[in-house]
Amino acid sequence: MGKYIPKYPLIWQKDDFFIKIFTSIPNLATGILMTTKNDKFVIDPGDGILRYLTNEIGPKKILEINDIFISHGHHDHVGGLWSYLTYLSVMKKQKPLNIYYPKGCIEIISIHNAFQQVYSHELTYQIKLIEIDDPVTLMCNSLKIEPFKVKHSEITKEGIIEYIPSLGFKFIYDGKSICYGGDTAYCETLVEKSQGADLAIIEAGAEDEEETELHMTQKQAIEIGKTAKEYFLVHVPE
Numbered sequence: 001m002g003k004y005i006p007k008y009p010l011i012w013q014k015d016d017f018f019i020k021i022f023t024s025i026p027n028l029a030t031g032i033l034m035t036t037k038n039d040k041f042v043i044d045p046g047d048g049i050l051r052y053l054t055n056e057i058g059p060k061k062i063l064e065i066n067d068i069f070i071s072h073g074h075h076d077h078v079g080g081l082w083s084y085l086t087y088l089s090v091m092k093k094q095k096p097l098n099i100y101y102p103k104g105c106i107e108i109i110s111i112h113n114a115f116q117q118v119y120s121h122e123l124t125y126q127i128k129l130i131e132i133d134d135p136v137t138l139m140c141n142s143l144k145i146e147p148f149k150v151k152h153s154e155i156t157k158e159g160i161i162e163y164i165p166s167l168g169f170k171f172i173y174d175g176k177s178i179c180y181g182g183d184t185a186y187c188e189t190l191v192e193k194s195q196g197a198d199l200a201i202i203e204a205g206a207e208d209e210e211e212t213e214l215h216m217t218q219k220q221a222i223e224i225g226k227t228a229k230e231y232f233l234v235h236v237p238e
Contacts, residue, residue, distance in 0.1 A: 071182025
């Protein structure tokens, strides 16, 4: 099987439920916008997210985004967060910004603490960190969110595989659902949450088709994706 390379952006829409994956390239950036009839959400604000959102919805509507969902703390998924937070302050955002992230994600905590230290004297909005550990169901107006743990890891400089705090999210709105797995090796929670979803967004980040503890192969990702009504493969090495 030849290597499949996604052509970004990837766009999916059913009635008022919309998602646009601007990009999802390993070691570079992931950035996603999801919208319902009345609300907008950011998923994994990697480098460039501010430019993508400005081009997509414009500066004023960026201020209407009150919820960000973080799958994990690797730089290609949170690299645009600092500039995004700064922009909201410059543009005088008033409503609080909620950041949902996996418990133990030191990158988000560090970014937040450093940002508060630099800009607390001029912030016009409150940043609320919402740490997710145990299974929980969240509601953001009419959007239901079911976070779930996934199996993501990295290799330390000593060559040891180390698991890191990581989440997938199932978003449910008006009878339709989107399952976003984030970065993960094969895991049963992703299999369960993807089954029957209207859209499954599945990473296929393995360099080849040999199974690893780091990322899924395209074969694994496709097998999971086919259990949903539609699927996108993302995080595919170029």
